[in-house]
Amino acid sequence: MSSAPTEARMMDIVFPDHTNHLGTLFGGQALAWMDKAAFIAASRYARSTVVTARSEQVDFSRPIRQGQLVETIARVVAVGRTSMQVEVELVSEDLLSGERQTCTRGRFVMIALDQGGRPRTVTGARSVA
Template identity: 40%
Template sequence: MPTLQETLIENREMVQPNHANNLETAHGGNVMLWMDEIGAMAAMRFSGETCVTAGVDQMDFRRPILVGDVAFISAYVYETGRTTSKVRIRTYREDLRTGEREKTTESVFTFVAIDENRKPTPVPELTIESEEGERLYQEALEYESHTE
């Protein structure tokens, strides 16, 4: 059975002018796309199946990401259903020169595992085997409770 920490996926996207709105900050749709892609990767790593987006809980855009900054995206599975995985996804503005990060966006996406016939298929049970995994799990539950 996969552990929570084994589902963790992290990636970076350099915010270029073609990703920006008229304020020269990352367009929210691009940030959401990046989050969706990384979240799907975490769900696929967990389930061992192709996963598609079933739902997006509240999207919290807290701060902009400027052109030239890096969007650092982190995602992990923290809860499962019969065929679904809930993935906590956070995006940070990262300055590569200093390593400084500032949270900009946060959400929970739900993904459905599908088989080769594109039908929902069961996912394994998620296990939490470390203090770090338990910390991430509790943080996700806390975030989720604030969005309800």
Template identity: 45%
Template sequence: MKEKKASESRTVLTDIVLPPDTNYYGTIFGGNVMAYIDKVASIAAMRHARSMVVTASSDSLDFISPIQTGEAICLEGYVSYTSHTSMEVYVKVEAENLLTGERRLTATSYLTFVALDENRKPTPVPPVVPETEEEKYQYAGAQERHEQRQKRRQERKERQKLEALMKDQ
């Protein structure tokens, strides 16, 4: 399968934060940020795989600073790593003061998607090639994050087996 550049999956979304999007403090609801992240990451994964995808995990979402009413929320995501049928997508969230142009980092996230064929079964994805310094940085740590995901998955399966045994007793 022919490899693809990380930039081929790059997805950017910008929206303005309005009062209905915010909490009592005038900052965007975290759940709204999560929905934006999943949407951007889904598009990036579909661009890379050129197939349907499903979210397999959201490994981390680190909120760094709030986004205020009237600011723009700016998201950028791309496929940072691939395995056989899965893709790690990195999403960066920034706030932009639309009057000054000043931007600040507000959140980062890693999500994993699985590519699906027409029968909704996992299907292979092309390898990803990082080019920029940021892409190379994300790629360099991806194998370790992939191994941690696999370990958590195995531990979850073992817990489920144990819980099923205990339930049957």
């Protein structure tokens, strides 16, 4: 029996409409990409509808500049009865040099829902590494 997928990856490019007045990725855009990746990872793990219950400790350690590629990596790292904790990081990549840097990290708590919109038991594989 195969285990449930615990990771999701997305790629985006930072265009001018994603930036603030300094030409760096707007924090709200970064959070939207992170939340979307957390949603995908948790949905694939639980094979159910999920919603974001909480975002925790999002650290913006380095700016991401216009024109850079951004890889958003989300991993399910812990599973409760109805919830999953998903760690998400944004990694910037300079398309010309190939230099990569982790710029932002955060943790999201996602809740699995039944068809009535009520929390349901997460039935994915219990061990996450």
